[in-house]
Amino acid sequence: MGKIAIKLASKSAEFQNLFLGQFPEQQLKAGNSEKYYQTLTDFEFISLKIQYPQFGVETLIRDYYLIDAPEILDSLEQQEKLDPEQVKHLKLIQRTLQLSAHVLNQDPNQLVGQLWGRLQSFPEPEIQKILADAVQSKSEIPRLQPITASLTSPGGNLVRILTGHNDSVNAVVITPDGQTAVSASSDNTLKLWDLETGKEISTLRGHNDSVNAVVITPDGQTAVSASSDNTLKLWDLETGEEISTLRGHKDSVTAVVITPNGQTAISVSNSLELWTLKLWDLETGEEISTLRGHKDSVNGVAITPDGKTAVSASSDNTLKLWNLETARDFSSLRGRLKQLKLWDLETKREISTLSGHKDSVNAVVITPDGQTAVSASSDNTLKVWNLKTGKEISTLSGHNDSVNAVVITPDGQTVVSGSSDNTLKLWNLKTGREISTLKGHNNPVTAVAITPDGQTVVSVSNNLKLWNLNTGKEISTLRGHNDLVNAVAIAPDGQTVVSASSDNTLKLWTLKLWTLKLWNVETRREIFTLRDHRGSVNTVAITPDGKKAVSASNNLKLWNLNTGWQTSTLRGHNNSVNAVVITPDSQTAVSASSDNTLKLWNLETGKEISTLRGHNDSVNAVAITPDGQTAVSASSDNTLKLWDLETGKEISTLRGHKDSVNAVAIAPDGQTVVSASSDNTLKLWDLETGKEISTLRGHNDSVNAVAMPPAGKANAPDGKTAVSASDDKTLKLWDLETATEISTLRGHNHWVRGVAIAPDGQKAVSASADHTLKLWDLHTAKEISTFTGESYIYCCAISPDGLTIAAGESSGRVHFLRLEGGSENE
Numbered sequence: 001m002g003k004i005a006i007k008l009a010s011k012s013a014e015f016q017n018l019f020l021g022q023f024p025e026q027q028l029k030a031g032n033s034e035k036y037y038q039t040l041t042d043f044e045f046i047s048l049k050i051q052y053p054q055f056g057v058e059t060l061i062r063d064y065y066l067i068d069a070p071e072i073l074d075s076l077e078q079q080e081k082l083d084p085e086q087v088k089h090l091k092l093i094q095r096t097l098q099l100s101a102h103v104l105n106q107d108p109n110q111l112v113g114q115l116w117g118r119l120q121s122f123p124e125p126e127i128q129k130i131l132a133d134a135v136q137s138k139s140e141i142p143r144l145q146p147i148t149a150s151l152t153s154p155g156g157n158l159v160r161i162l163t164g165h166n167d168s169v170n171a172v173v174i175t176p177d178g179q180t181a182v183s184a185s186s187d188n189t190l191k192l193w194d195l196e197t198g199k200e201i202s203t204l205r206g207h208n209d210s211v212n213a214v215v216i217t218p219d220g221q222t223a224v225s226a227s228s229d230n231t232l233k234l235w236d237l238e239t240g241e242e243i244s245t246l247r248g249h250k251d252s253v254t255a256v257v258i259t260p261n262g263q264t265a266i267s268v269s270n271s272l273e274l275w276t277l278k279l280w281d282l283e284t285g286e287e288i289s290t291l292r293g294h295k296d297s298v299n300g301v302a303i304t305p306d307g308k309t310a311v312s313a314s315s316d317n318t319l320k321l322w323n324l325e326t327a328r329d330f331s332s333l334r335g336r337l338k339q340l341k342l343w344d345l346e347t348k349r350e351i352s353t354l355s356g357h358k359d360s361v362n363a364v365v366i367t368p369d370g371q372t373a374v375s376a377s378s379d380n381t382l383k384v385w386n387l388k389t390g391k392e393i394s395t396l397s398g399h400n401d402s403v404n405a406v407v408i409t410p411d412g413q414t415v416v417s418g419s420s421d422n423t424l425k426l427w428n429l430k431t432g433r434e435i436s437t438l439k440g441h442n443n444p445v446t447a448v449a450i451t452p453d454g455q456t457v458v459s460v461s462n463n464l465k466l467w468n469l470n471t472g473k474e475i476s477t478l479r480g481h482n483d484l485v486n487a488v489a490i491a492p493d494g495q496t497v498v499s500a501s502s503d504n505t506l507k508l509w510t511l512k513l514w515t516l517k518l519w520n521v522e523t524r525r526e527i528f529t530l531r532d533h534r535g536s537v538n539t540v541a542i543t544p545d546g547k548k549a550v551s552a553s554n555n556l557k558l559w560n561l562n563t564g565w566q567t568s569t570l571r572g573h574n575n576s577v578n579a580v581v582i583t584p585d586s587q588t589a590v591s592a593s594s595d596n597t598l599k600l601w602n603l604e605t606g607k608e609i610s611t612l613r614g615h616n617d618s619v620n621a622v623a624i625t626p627d628g629q630t631a632v633s634a635s636s637d638n639t640l641k642l643w644d645l646e647t648g649k650e651i652s653t654l655r656g657h658k659d660s661v662n663a664v665a666i667a668p669d670g671q672t673v674v675s676a677s678s679d680n681t682l683k684l685w686d687l688e689t690g691k692e693i694s695t696l697r698g699h700n701d702s703v704n705a706v707a708m709p710p711a712g713k714a715n716a717p718d719g720k721t722a723v724s725a726s727d728d729k730t731l732k733l734w735d736l737e738t739a740t741e742i743s744t745l746r747g748h749n750h751w752v753r754g755v756a757i758a759p760d761g762q763k764a765v766s767a768s769a770d771h772t773l774k775l776w777d778l779h780t781a782k783e784i785s786t787f788t789g790e791s792y793i794y795c796c797a798i799s800p801d802g803l804t805i806a807a808g809e810s811s812g813r814v815h816f817l818r819l820e821g822g823s824e825n826e
Contacts, residue, residue: 002044002137020049024063029072031080040064040090041126043115043133050108057097057104058197064094089126092119095154101198102161103788112137113144113787113817117151139821142775144787144805147816148564152790157466157478159496160198161790162506164191169500171213171487175220178491180237181498182223183506184211190225192240195496198508202240206233213255217262217282224265224282226253232267234282244285248278255300259307264288264324266310270297277301277312279324291322300363304370309387311373313361319375321387357383362404367412372429374415376403382417384432394432398425405447409454414469416457418445424459426472436472440465447487451494456511458497460485466511478509482791482810503791533557537808539579539754539795543586546799548603549806550589551814552577558603561804564816568606572599579621583628583645590631590645592619598633600645610648614641621663625670625687632673632687634661640675642687652690656683663705665722667736674722674736676703682724684736694739701727704753709761723764723778725752731766733778743781747774754795758802765805767793773807773817787817 008016028036039045040063049060066072067082067090082090097104100114112134119127135145152158167186174181180201181193190204190211209228216223222243223235232253234243246267255268265280275298279288296315303310303324310322359378366373372393373385382396382403401420408415408429415427424438424445438459447460456475457467464478464485483502490497497509533553540551542561549559556570556577575594582589588609589601598619600609617636624631630651631643640661642651659678666673672693673685682696682703705725721742722734731745731752745766754767763784764776769792775785791811798805805817 004042004044004048008048016052017054020045020052020055021059025066028066029075031076033076033080033082033086036066037082037086037090040093041130043130043137046093046130047111047134047137050104050111056108057101058199061094061097061101061197064090064097067091089124092122092124092127092154093130095159098160098198099152099154099158102163105199107786107788109139109141109143110786110788112139112820113146114151116149117146117815118149118153120146120149121153135820141821142785142819143821144773144775144785144817145820146787147804147818150564150789150813150815152480157476157509157511158480158507159510160508161480162193162198162200162498162508163504164200164203165189165504165506167210167504168483168502169486169504169506170211172489172498172500172506173214173216173223174489174491174496174498175216175237176218176492177220178493178496181489181506182214182216182237183500184214184225185504186210187504188227188229190214190223190235192237193506195491195498195508204233204235204240204242206242206245207231209252212253215256215258215265217258218260219262222262222282224256224258226256226267228252230269232256232265232280234285246280246285246287248287248290249276255298257301257303257310258282259303259324260305261307264307266291266301266303266324268298268301268312275314275316277310277322291320293320294318296360299361302364302366302373304366304387305368306370309370311364311366311387313364313375315360317357317359317361317377319356319361319364319373319385321390357381359402362402363406365406365408367408367429368410369412372412374406374408374429376406376417378402380419380421382406382415382427384415384429396425396427396432396434398434398437399423401444404445405460407448407450407457409450409469410452411454414454416448416450416469418448418459420444422461424448424457424467426469438467438472438474440474440477447485449488449490449497451490451511452492453494456494458488458490460488460499464488464497464499464509478507479811480507480790481505533808533812533814535576535812536792536810537794537812537814538577540797540806540808540814541580541582541589542797542799542804542806543582543603544584544800545586546801546804548586549797549814549816550580550582550603551806551808552580552591553808553812556580556589556591556601557814558606559806559814559816561799561806561816570601570606570608572608572611573597575618578619581622581624581631583624584626585628588628588645590622590624592622592633594618596635598622598631598643600648612643612648612650614650615639617660620661623664623666623673625666626668627670630670630687632664632666634664634675636660638677640664640673640685642690654685654690654692656692657681659702662703665706665708667708668710672736674706674708676706676724678702680726682706682722682734684739694736696724696734696736696739696741698732698741698744699724699726699728699730701751703727704751705755707755707757707764709757710759723755723757725755725766727751729768731755731764731776733781745776745781745783747783748772750792754793754807756796756798756805758798759800760802763802765796765798765807767796767807769793773805773815775819787815789813789815 096118165185171184192201207227213226232246249269275294277291294314300313357377363376380399384393399419405418422441426435441461443462449458466475481501487500495512535553558568573593579592598612615635621634640654657677663676684693733742748768750769752768773787791809796807807815
């Protein structure tokens, strides 16, 4: 117990509340900024406030916001104010707590691990003291403490992670005051978020299927959602209550827009037989009319600033202009294929013919003056249209693949397009000439947004990128999502971006970076995150001597386990590396790949020794017998194979599983093998005869991993128990002699892909898509401790001394963690 805790223990609950809740603010307001600074850089105070029931991490974060509060700063004398270095330190801690808030709100016990994972690379004495005090703090349970700064460090664009949805987040929109975001998800709900605190305000329930789109009325009071349950719903954003349901569509509603006056909504539905738009009166909730005419899916719709005309873009290669007052299509009488015709509805005479796109029209946008539209097409071009005359003004050619997105700067002068050729292009709208090409994405650009000042573009691909429109230069890449980014919204202040992803999260980013930089003290190179793999880290192994670790993605990397630094890269496979195992002498690694092969590597030289060929599909796992002579591989071809590592020859094939074999483990006696399969079972095999001994049934989904305890433990007799990990979100402990389940370990809320057993045979570590690494007591089947990463954690390994854990993320990060605290480890 620290000094503050000892002092508070003798005080009343009222005093404790006042001290933890108001002391920093009182000190700063009184001009005692030094005391304010000391309090907020004291690990004990930070820890006590986070764990105190009445407060928590968000109220602590607000203490740091006080350094920017004008009403306080303006009242202080110059000598009473904090110096710039102190402000920098406090902002470091504030940003760290913001980045970890979604974790600490759920599990305050992870404070030490989160601080160590984000702050280690900052050499400032004040920061290092916080880390030292953190690790010295007593803990009754073991803690997982990162050896390296493997979590996103403060100082980058990422501000917060918003978690709560249980499925893909498909859309996000920000209220006009910039205070609140509304997200729409495939979990059938919408959520309201406070953008200052990152906290969920409320969940809007009522849809019976995926919510695909959401918009907010100009007054910020009402949201309109579109769903695969064929309906739209109106929501009161103040109360979170449903106002009404708009019924009429016969299929999934995929998009919705609102007129500038906030009175009318246009919804899009893409039935296989009938592609329609509907107009709705938002005051009455009644359908005004149905707009029919497109012959294929409607991909986008835009409304002119006067609210009188809509332009829809379709996969039937056309755009249509709609009169929202008469609900008539200006161009519903078609001429030749891939043409549009503009008609005067009073005289029924054709005004003009629009020579249309030659392929699907994917998006359309209207200039701020309402006079011009720009369309983006899969024919690799954009077209500029005069909305008054219906004439094509120009065609913007230059992309080498489908143009998926288009936006116009607020001044109406510049067009920005995003394409499947992985680039963005800037165009002069007046001349139709290309200004520049923005290169940097490695995947198709699917969406583009521009800040209100017209200076910055945010592009969406497999990640997000920021671009300076004046220079055409990339400002930064916003990494962090682990799946497709489906939508992005920019706040009215132009400083905040919210992205929505299929990884079930939203992320809050700032476009206004402060000057703090993160530096590697040894190399003097600026860094932000320990992120060496470019793809998902599928597996990780630790050498038996405990000195090295090997991680695998599209290649293999060798790490110094003491420092956490990478020493070399092993290249040779032609596809993803799914598994790696190391021989007992720590000299050789065997890797398994989706290129259907295994490779042997010399860990001293980093050179390939040989390639093992024989499987007909991806090789998912590999294990080595205790004598180091034989390897057993598991494949998506439903088989296991035994290999002689000295000759590289196949010994035999084990057949019996009915689906992909995902994992394999060998008993300490080297006689028995356990395999795990997508057929929901595990099988026990006699390694000498190649015969199946028994089948273990109990999991309800694919079994992804299996581990066996080491020999000689009282509670884990040699080769008699195994732990399996499954897509059913559980781990199971098995008695291999009786082929029965001993216990089920529950606690993960997503699939579990990795498991490792500690040398003492009493604890296990599991890796899950819920972003967590969990430590388990195998005797009680209880969860002991948790470490939360930043993306799916695919794999884990434990060192021979049982104190170091390595884990790999889908983000490309490799975490090295020390097991600290707890009575056993003190």
